[in-house]
Amino acid sequence: MIVADKKPIEEIIEEIKDDEKILILGCNECVTVCEAGGKKEVGILASALRMYFLNQRKEVKIDEKTLERQCDHEYLEEIRDVMDQYDAVVSLACGVGVQFMAEKYQSTPVYPGVNTCFLGVTEERGLWTERCQACGQCILARTGGICPVSRCAKRVLNGPCGGSTKGKCEIHNEIDCAWQLIVDRLKALDRLDDYENLIPLKDWSSDRAGGPRKVVREDVQQ
């Protein structure tokens, strides 16, 4: 899933302090799972903002709503009828949702309420970690199912680098060395000999480097 983290409320206030009618819009997908932008967090943020404006002796209308998704036309259309009631929307969806909103509702400012962090997993409640950088050309088959692009600080494709110490990365002793994990996994698969296969230069044109990407699937297009 897409993992996001809450933005400091001061940052959000800075954007909306002059508005009088604000919609806090959550998303029921990834950001709900990572407890940054679901219905619960919409409620918490709305209450905190109401409190703030009350203390400022300012009358501000703050509404709450959470859509099934903010990355699909279908669900974003659900708020079309009410959009003109608001001076601004604070979207607690990931950056994808914020942008799709902005594209759809040209005349209403949309502010991000979370920082979109990475594609990752819930390791345990309150701990999410990165697993994928969407490079567009998956090499997991060659690396024992562990991704060096997202999990190595230098995205070394033929690692580990000289900084791997006791299974940890040189940048922090709490970060696992991806190549230690790869070696351990290849060993578990009884395929350690595969370690010596050189991974060739990667074609990064399907990564961010190639510019904005798209997937076109004619077979599912109507």
Add this chain to the structure above:
Amino acid sequence: MKVKTLSKLEKILAAGHLAVTSECGPPRGSDPEVITKKAEMIKDHVDAINITDNQTSVTRMCSLAACIRLKLMGLEPVLQMVTRDRNRIALQSDILGAASYDIHNILCLSGDHQSFGDCAQGQNVHDLDSMQLIQAVRHMRDEGKFLGGGDIERPPNMFVGAAANPFADPFEIRVPRLAKKIAAGVEFIQTQCIYNMDKFELWLKMAGDRGLLEKVYILAGVTPFKTAGMAKYMKNRVPGMEVPDELIKRMADTPKEKQPEEGIKICIEQIQRLKEVEGVHGFHVMAIEWEEMVPEIVEKSGLYPRPSVD
């Protein structure tokens, strides 16, 4: 091994001499004399001088310009190049720039992570990794082609090196990793600073058992301790470094004013021991900000005078 390039370092190694290299870190400024003065101190006692490439990710004068300074002094530079800061366009371009000055040695590295340096908020590149850079230089040299396929007019003529750290983890893939670098095309290795002699010798033996020692020249990396504090720092703070407790104790038990002398003594003992070890083809003496000691270390280790080759 047959000589393939115009590198003086390669010729010395191919002639069967124990080679000696050292390194100079470029300054945090543009004063060329910092490099030329360091080089003057060591030039008669080494065969080639590495110029580090923004080591520990701290911004410095570029390695290439400093290598050109050495070249203009008639010396033999080893261009260190990290993949952290340059994509494949910049890497190839800098290699050609170096080749235009007839710089004949390159050391291919991934580089320390930028979080250690003065631009922790910067991006890193890592378009290639160090093994792929080895492949890239060999491709440019041997095929006379760019990575993109076009012909190179006057291809680089470079002896291709890489680092090896026998002490990084996991230890079990340290020899396979060397094999992988050799398969990528590396011709010489300069190792991480060696303090754990037994482990280094074990690594070499394991490499020898796989027949790797006939395929690559290994220069053992040594760094003298200046103080007991430095020994402790190397043990505790430098990633992938292994310093046995007995060495730390030996430095700590030495009175402060005698510690530099003791550090040099340890370094010379290490070289003396490793000179006899099969597979050691020379030494890479990294006297960090202590270049003036290199001549003494080289002389007292019995590695002076340096051989001359055509």
